[in-house]
Amino acid sequence: MKLHRRNFLKSAALGLGSLNLKSMANESQPALPHFAPKAKSIIYLCQSGGPSHIDLFDYHPELKKLHGTELPDSVRGGQRVTGMTSRQSSFPVCAPIKEFKQHGQSGTWMSDLLPYTSKIVDDITVIKSMHTEAINHDPGITFLNTGSQIPGHPSLGAWLSHGLGSRNKNMPAYNILISQGTGKKPGQPIFSRLWGSGFLPSVHQGVQLRSTGDPILYLQNPQGVSRSSRRSMLDSLKSLNNYYYDKAGDPEVKTRIEQYEMAYRMQETAPEIADISEEPESTFQLYGEQARQPGTYAYNCLMARRMIERGIRMVQLLHRGWDQHSKLEKDLTAQCHDTDQASAALVTDLKQRGLLDETMVVWGGEFGRSVYSQGKLGAGRDHHGKCFSMWTAGGGFKAGHSHGLTDEFAYNIAENPVSVHDLNATILHNLGIDHERFTFPFQGLDNKLTGVEHASVIQDLIK
Template sequence: MNIHNLASRRKFVSQAFGGVGAAALGTLLQGYANADVQSQVSGKANKFGLPHFQPTAKRVIYLFMSGGPSHIDLFDYKPILEQKHGEELPPSVRGNQRLTGMTAKQKGFPVCGPIGQFAQHGECGAWISDLLPYTSKIADDIAIIRSMNTEAINHDPGITFINTGSQIPGQPSAGAWASYGLGSENQNMPAYVVLLSQGNGKNPGQPIFSRLWGSGFLPSNHQGVMLRSSGDPVLYLKDPDGITRENRRDQLDHLAALNRLKFQTSGDPEIETRISQYEMAFRMQAAAPEIADLSDEPESTFQLYGEDARQPGTYAFNCLMARRMAERDVRFVQLFHRGWDQHVSLQTHLRAQCLDTDQASAALITDLKNRGMLNDTLVIWGGEFGRTAYGQGKLGSGRDHHGRCFSMWMAGGGVRGGVSYGQTDEFAYNIAENGVHIRDLNATMLHCLGIDHERFTYRFQGLDQRLTGVEHAHVVSDILLDRSTPHG
């Protein structure tokens, strides 16, 4: 047999069956690759049947404190920790729980009292540390959850778990799920935007990986887009010298035509995604610089957020950016602030982190409220876990990781303000009442967006994948204005 005939026959069969398979796959995944899915705040379902019910939040701003803020020093007041400071933590409290390698072989586990002073604030009487004087002023606007918990005890699995619903890397992030299900109401900006900042203290914090805002197995147009802290907000945002907008438009039109020809032969849905992303980038060239230009902000804005808000790359600047993007209906904005991992020098580093973040976090809530936007903007504050009641290092100068219980707060978007939910034991070491797993947090966030987490799935590797995983998760209805949990 002529080898050339054999090659031609093989090529024909391959293309024939490949074309049929690609066409079937393209038809099957056509809906998944559509980057223009629109949510209807009126409650009218989009092509995915979302929202399942009337949402209370149009958008989410997630203030992620990377490293694990100490609940003991900030939100979970336990007088016995002050009384027994320096004494051994009772073994009955620790039980047989896993400890990290940093303290597992520690000779003793001395109780370490809070470094600040606690007082009750607002009409609700919430206990908050004096390390957070600005947050204390918004006590009646936030719901503090003191019974958060996770299985993870180290940073990478912990931060991956809370952001993606799995300790194993590669799953879609919460923001990607929101983008996939609800799409964007601003056609000139991505549905999911990420901003990074670093604490001013000497503690650099754990590394942040782009997979934390990745799309995983979802179409790639739903991954988060990170805006930079200096220069152009996005790399290559400006066209090269000599290229006009008309030139660029013509280039994209020709490139799109070529990509569509390729799609007709391969049926790969990612090609359509690529076309839509090129179009988004073109529109962002005008939209992103306008959002980052603070020249239209009055002086009162910087008095509210603090002087750091003038400096790109700071947490305060990013909080202000989050408000500006919320005004423009960006669906999901996530701020990652590093530096909360205080194994040593707790007094110095924790105070520095609070100084970096406290005023701006509270300002964001106040600003949204003053603009009438807090009602439909869900704000979440917290990290991947908390810190131990016992000290780490010489004279207990720091605290180790603690996932058994920790504190987070939520505000706006259907959340009741002035609420303190959940209880820990007298040492703030174990959950005593109304535990809230991080899966429950994600279920509650989706609920506020009008999504039933059990019905919000994506078929991958033979399973109906969910942000909340296959384990049981429930909506924390007690912290919501509408305590019902409708299912369509």
């Protein structure tokens, strides 16, 4: 056969490219875990919008006396604020909207807005000294989920899928459930890149489960297509895709093959997970009546437990509505009503089933809220990233513990700061991963979830 110069060069280039891509793919597969893990799975309860640490977790009795007084310049320290309050002529201190009380053997302070979370304080650790680089929602929640304010980086779940794989071969390693407060406006937008794979192979991106109809689109075969004919079609398609992969070496072809196979297996598994008809009445007494209604936060918490029972690596709930720039008391009260019982129920349920020791639960948003009022005193609170609160439970985290302190205004960190990178490093540690060694080559760098800045495993959070 006559071989033209142009065809020869094209074939040679494809061949070299194929070898290089395959080599990169092999090199990027980490040998994990690095050491014995404390946890197998994680449920991340992401509260989009910035929950107010001042009104929920970070108790400072002095704030009652300071209510209505001007926040001292020495405390604010010239910190930049958002455009929503930068033109205010004054920054009046706003005390918590509800009372705080101590709970449990640990004596943890908790707002009356959280009566159910108050009952599990001896099972959780409240981190009061979180801080973030971001001041606005989109970079903030992108940073929380991916370790970078710049879109395009892999999410925590994608990293875990890449490094540890799936524990249930019939479901994706990383699953997403979204909800918002009943009767509320949608709140801050939620973008799919928050659970994206970034520069990792796209097979590792999160899969969103829907709240109505089939949990995942196209789970059912079209009318007249049997499961055996679907299997035959996929086998033929797989053969064609493998032929193209051998020619081009494009790793995304392998991703396509894997996704088709996963979809086939999910046709049987996903509907069973979403079927709560056999849950006992005690389940709905624990999680609340909203757990019967698909799309609610309570229902999604129940789904998270059902997924963890079936060996899924990571489930992430994203709940919108925590952005209280106005109507602070009304909207924050309603938001807590939607989430408090179910969040506590999830921890209790996992514990009762013997799953909490191997499952991390993380609760929190992209930042906190300002101690000063936005607008009229008590009307609302602006964004605040210099300090905020999150809580963790299970999977190697301490229980009945509080970590970190803020100043009397809950404005600056006074002791034991924890960055977003530190928290991610600690999460990885509990899963048996050394965050410094967990890298992926991209654009000439060995990229990490914890970035290029210094990050530490917070030993005081680990039991």
